[in-house]
Amino acid sequence: MTGVERSRVDSFGHPEDGLFEATPWYHWGPYLSERSWGTVREDYSADGEAWDYFPHDHARSRAYRWGEDGMAGVSDVGQNLCLALALWNGRDPILKERMFGLTGPQGNHGEDAKEYWWFLDALPSHSWLKWRYHYPQAAFPYADLVSENGKRDHSQPEYELLDTGVFDDDRYWVVDVVHAKADPHDLLMEVSVTNAGPDAAALHVLPHLWFRNTWAWDVDAPRPSLRTLGPDRVAVDHPTYGELVWEVDAADTTDGAAPELLFCENDTNTGRLFGSADSPAFPKDGINDHVVSGAATVNPDGTGTKCAAWYQLAVEPGQTRTIRVRLRPPSTEPAFGADFDDVLAQRQADADEFYGEVIASDVGDDERLVARQAFAGMLWGKQFYCFDVKRWLNGDPTQPPPAEQRRGGRNAAWTHLDARDIMSMPDPWEYPWFAAWDLAFHTVALAHVDPAFAKYQLLALCREWFQHPNGALPAYEWAFGDTNPPVHAWAALHVWDIDGRRDRTFLARLLPKLLINFTWWVNRIDPEGDNVFGGGFLGLDNISALDRSHLPAGARLEQADGTAWMAFYALSLLQIANELAAEDDSWTDIEVKFIEHFVLIADAMRSTGLWDEEDGFFYDVLHLADGTQVPIKVRSIVGVLPLLSTVVLGPGLLGPLGTLNKRFRRFVGRFDPEELAKGRGQVLKRADDEVLVLGVVPPGDGLRVLSRVFDEDEFLSPYGLRALSRYHRDHPVFIDLDGGVASVDYEPAESSTGMFGGNSNWRGPVWMPVNYLVVRALQRNARNLGEVSVIEYPTGSGQVVELDVCAQDLRRRLISLFLRGPDGRRPSYGQVDKLQNDPRWRDNITFNEYFHGDNGAGLGATHQTGWTGLVADLICRPDPFAADGPGGVW
Known part of the structure; x- marks a missing residue:
């Protein structure tokens, strides 16, 4: 292990009161699951049928009790604050905020993710994380995947996303996400989207920042807050790390303007799910409903416990567009520019040096890639x-x-x-x-x-x-x-x-x-x-x-x-x-x-x-x-x-x-x-x-x-x-x-x-x-x-x-x-x-x-x-x- 990386992770404190404790470099990491719906933890049913109690259809609208989920996500070590990616191709009925897959009863061979994504690189300090996802430009075939797999028995193969034809003619987006740290509490996120298809297309890219719901389960539990500081900055009152600022870059938007900041609450939409008359005005799915259907479900006052930066990108065939966001303590230094580029380059170099020592020099290139x-x-x-x-x-x-x-x-x-x-x-x-x-x-x-x-x-x-x-x-x-x-x-x-x-x-x-x-x-x-x-x-x-x-x-x-x-x-x-x-x-x-x-x-x-x-x-x-x-x-x-x-x-x-x-x-x-x-x-x-x-x-x-x-x-x-x-x-x-x-x-x-x-x-x-x-x-x-x-x-x-x-x-x-x-x-x-x-x-x-x-x-x-x-x-x-x-x- 290189001296630089060992200095970040070699010291490891033992936990107190059940909470993971370690060096500061561990305090932020890829701790956000890609699925929390359908788990035992979220199942409060009488019969123990976890898949049925909290299905995928509830995930965008229902606050989780025990842990959050998202795509290409990171969180702090106590998962108080989460940062992840959402996408919309303009055709899907919902934002793509989390990976989709079949439940155990739906799949002819049990539960099965129906997406294509990969973990390409990582350092143990989480100062460098690289992730890739392929997102169809056509409407995601949610119903087709459920229906066709439901028709098949154990003797037949699974019906996969490629089988549906949504990737025909390469009409999909290559989405690359990189997380890098300038220091233990300065988090950089770069999202690059490439149009792999033959025609120009539009993509909505929405980095999300939100608090895990820790306030709905106890009487008089404190509610944290996110609030706008202007068109490209959000104040974060973090219970562990104090005041943070989330900054979003406007450099690569369609017209050069800042993306639109959207706010709602990470609270259950009880009206949609349970027919309640006192559903919150700006519930967990408020950003989803506003982007997809124009609903008035985001807070015009620019406050909440969940927010997103809404980028709307027009991309030519083969073109790559890049957006950047940064979460860090308040700073007078520019968030983007040469410093951002330098951090990404240095962390990539750190990773190359690190794996150059972990994997022997006589290992072939393909084996090295696999390892x-x-x-x-x-x-x-x-x-x-x-x-x-x-x-x-x-x-x-x-x-x-x-x-x-x-x-x-x-x-x-x-x-x-x-x-x-x-x-x-x-x-x-x-x-x-x-x-x-x-x-x-x-x-x-x-x-x-x-x-x-x-x-x-x-x-x-x-x-x-x-x-x-x-x-x-x-x-x-x-x-x-x-x-x-x-x-x-x-x-x-x-x-x-x-x-x-x-x-x-x-x-x-x-x-x-x-x-x-x-x-x-x-x-x-x-x-x-x-x-x-x-x-x-x-x-x-x-x-x-x-x-x-x-x-x-x-x-x-x-x-x-x-x-x-x-x-x-x-x-x-x-x-x-x-x-x-x-x-x-x-x-x-x-x-x-x-x-x-x-x-x-x-x-x-x-x-x-x-x-x-x-x-x-x-x-x-x-x-x-x-x-x-x-x-x-x-x-x-x-x-x-x-x-x-x-x-x-x-x-x-x-x-x-x-x-x-x-x-x-x-x-x-x-x-x-x-x-x-x-x-x-x-x-x-x-x-x-x-x-x-x-x-x-x-x-x-x-x-x-x-x-x-x-x-x-x-x-x-x-x-x-x-x-x-x-x-x-x-x-x-x-x-x-x-x-x-x-x-x-x-x-x-x-x-x-x-x-x-x-x-x-x-x-x-x-x-x-x-x-x-x-x-x-x-x-x-x-x-x-x-x-x-x-x-x-x-x-x-x-x-x-x-x-x-x-x-x-x-x-x-x-x-x-x-x-x-x-x-x-x-x-x-x-x-x-x-x-x-x-x-x-x-x-x-x-x-x-x-x-x-x-x-x-x-x-x-x-x-x-x-x-x-x-x-x-x-x-x-x-x-x-x-x-x-x-x-x-x-």
């Missing part, structure tokens, strides 16, 4: 998250009381959760909320560019306003009580490593809270006390033939992945304790505890039926109420995850093990040359040094599993590992349950089932996070296992290589999802010619939620840079274990 945009998406994914569950359940004193049944409904057991933080979210539209295991993966990529923020994310979820008193970590707001895979400790080790292995205080603060969480897993998710764990869907949605979170009456499920995750968790906690014990031997007892747990779980994986000797694979086992055991023989990533758990016991760890007495000695006693020769021993003594290697899976059995993983007719696709073996394309699995039949077969693209909402699919596509874990496990094991780490790759090829060669090839396949191939096409953009070939589109990268198992086309959420942003780490760290010494678990 930089992946990091940009990660940084744009920092979002304001405000949610007081107890208050949400009980309602606000100024509002009608919520229905009584809400008190026992969604998240009723999480009344301690009271968050007001900046969180890393999977994406700002489809998932504008944090998810625990997603967030852990995010931090690995974020650690390259913003290690302080990455560490804060892992610590925050373990603080008392997030972590449940019983030890559980909140999964995600649709169901905080669901179980996500426990990857927090693993992520902490990666973040610590990327940050230079220097912050042991971070590990020491995190470990006690993770001990509590581990104990919660042991007490709650292992009902039989046999060290075999369940957990339900565990983030893998529909991967099984049955819904793993909703089993037949009286049944329980022992899960290969749940048990493997816990072995992995134990090893990660062992590694943290080992690092801390290097300077403080009081952590030695914790080392012993987690070696013991690991041994017990490893034993259980072998003794309770999860391993199928005939198939050479791990499967879930369903225990029915009548005592019948039903193996769920689905070859999926569930059966591959046990390979993640291997530990190297060097002298530093072998010493404390005497305290385990007979139990551990008996386990180590399985170091039997005859067993090892058969590849069956779980303990391997390396010949080159005094270390033991322990694994959940003996090397020989691991190679049997990998023979399927590396089979191109099973898991290995040209673009990574499929979540489900392609074997099931011709061999579907059917399971009889209480007279019904559950089934699963290979589906390389979108899901054909509505399980878990139908908006994600683990039955064949390539998912980045589990692929990433396998790549890193292969690299680690290649170093740890020595001579036994050779295998035929791909299976059936006759080519025998070491595991690190397999890992590097798999890494290459994953990165290639986003790179132009010999034909100039990026696999992730599939068969969409506009995205593949058009110069204005083809180098703007989206990072999808998952990818087609055969051709690599991007699927699911289109902007989930979150865990798919791990590709940046794969590019920047080809092999993190190459120079590591004995003892590295992760």
Whole structure:
């Protein structure tokens, strides 16, 4: 990290009273979501149908309770004041103030954004942010998108915005937005619009400035204000930063005059939505109604809590017009001109210098572009998250009381959760909320560019306003009580490593809270006390033939992945304790505890039926109420995850093990040359040094599993590992349950089932996070296992290589999802010619939620840079274990 950028972000204060606190450079950032309608936080319905309670049609007219939304937006860290962009092409029925998409029930594959926008660049200090959007010049086809997708079923593809024809003949606007900071509280915004079409056209550009509504929910709450200071200046009474001035440039308007300043209130239009007779005169949609239909709904006195600068631009074909606005403390210096240009140029140079250090010089230009945009998406994914569950359940004193049944409904057991933080979210539209295991993966990529923020994310979820008193970590707001895979400790080790292995205080603060969480897993998710764990869907949605979170009456499920995750968790906690014990031997007892747990779980994986000797694979086992055991023989990533758990016991760890007495000695006693020769021993003594290697899976059995993983007719696709073996394309699995039949077969693209909402699919596509874990496990094991780490790759090829060669090839396949191939096409953009070939589109990268198992086309959420942003780490760290010494678990 460059000295300049590190000086802006390297210091990071810990939060007080739930509020994110940091250096001043963090005080303004891209914290404004692109969707707040349809979220759980805004749902006050009796039935919990969030999509229906606050639909897109309400968003322009209804004040949000918990957070705002906008396009290309920034806000202060407490989201008191927001700055974003609105557009109008003169044909739409409403201003384009926020991204549009289908709700879960509307989409034939669940919720889905129906816009084209990209996060092109960002610095962790938010002193440089770059965003692009393509806006049709024809009327936006809102109704057509809803209607046509509503006609399609799960077997048909989604109907996308390009399919509607609104981009035909290039009749659209290229809208580029840049935010830059002259100093922590001097914000510059430049909007450039280019007419990509063949004819002259007009565009209305409306930068918006407004206060989040914090006054409608409490009796006598203060109301902030915006007021005009003239034709091009607005006074801002900001509750945190004092007086600010918003200045707008008139230099590039049609006639050279200042844009028109419009004011209204960020209050609900109760007349439009609910037929109320006492609706405010200048409500939240007042600017929209005035611009679109000429309504007298803006305040002629030039005051309010929401305002916009209304630019009306006539643009020739191929021409670019630029407007500028600036938010800063009062100053006598000119707002625009050479100083503005200098700041933008300097921040662009800062970004180039910064990424010149983050991304190695020998990385190719296309890989560099992908990594930089992946990091940009990660940084744009920092979002304001405000949610007081107890208050949400009980309602606000100024509002009608919520229905009584809400008190026992969604998240009723999480009344301690009271968050007001900046969180890393999977994406700002489809998932504008944090998810625990997603967030852990995010931090690995974020650690390259913003290690302080990455560490804060892992610590925050373990603080008392997030972590449940019983030890559980909140999964995600649709169901905080669901179980996500426990990857927090693993992520902490990666973040610590990327940050230079220097912050042991971070590990020491995190470990006690993770001990509590581990104990919660042991007490709650292992009902039989046999060290075999369940957990339900565990983030893998529909991967099984049955819904793993909703089993037949009286049944329980022992899960290969749940048990493997816990072995992995134990090893990660062992590694943290080992690092801390290097300077403080009081952590030695914790080392012993987690070696013991690991041994017990490893034993259980072998003794309770999860391993199928005939198939050479791990499967879930369903225990029915009548005592019948039903193996769920689905070859999926569930059966591959046990390979993640291997530990190297060097002298530093072998010493404390005497305290385990007979139990551990008996386990180590399985170091039997005859067993090892058969590849069956779980303990391997390396010949080159005094270390033991322990694994959940003996090397020989691991190679049997990998023979399927590396089979191109099973898991290995040209673009990574499929979540489900392609074997099931011709061999579907059917399971009889209480007279019904559950089934699963290979589906390389979108899901054909509505399980878990139908908006994600683990039955064949390539998912980045589990692929990433396998790549890193292969690299680690290649170093740890020595001579036994050779295998035929791909299976059936006759080519025998070491595991690190397999890992590097798999890494290459994953990165290639986003790179132009010999034909100039990026696999992730599939068969969409506009995205593949058009110069204005083809180098703007989206990072999808998952990818087609055969051709690599991007699927699911289109902007989930979150865990798919791990590709940046794969590019920047080809092999993190190459120079590591004995003892590295992760």
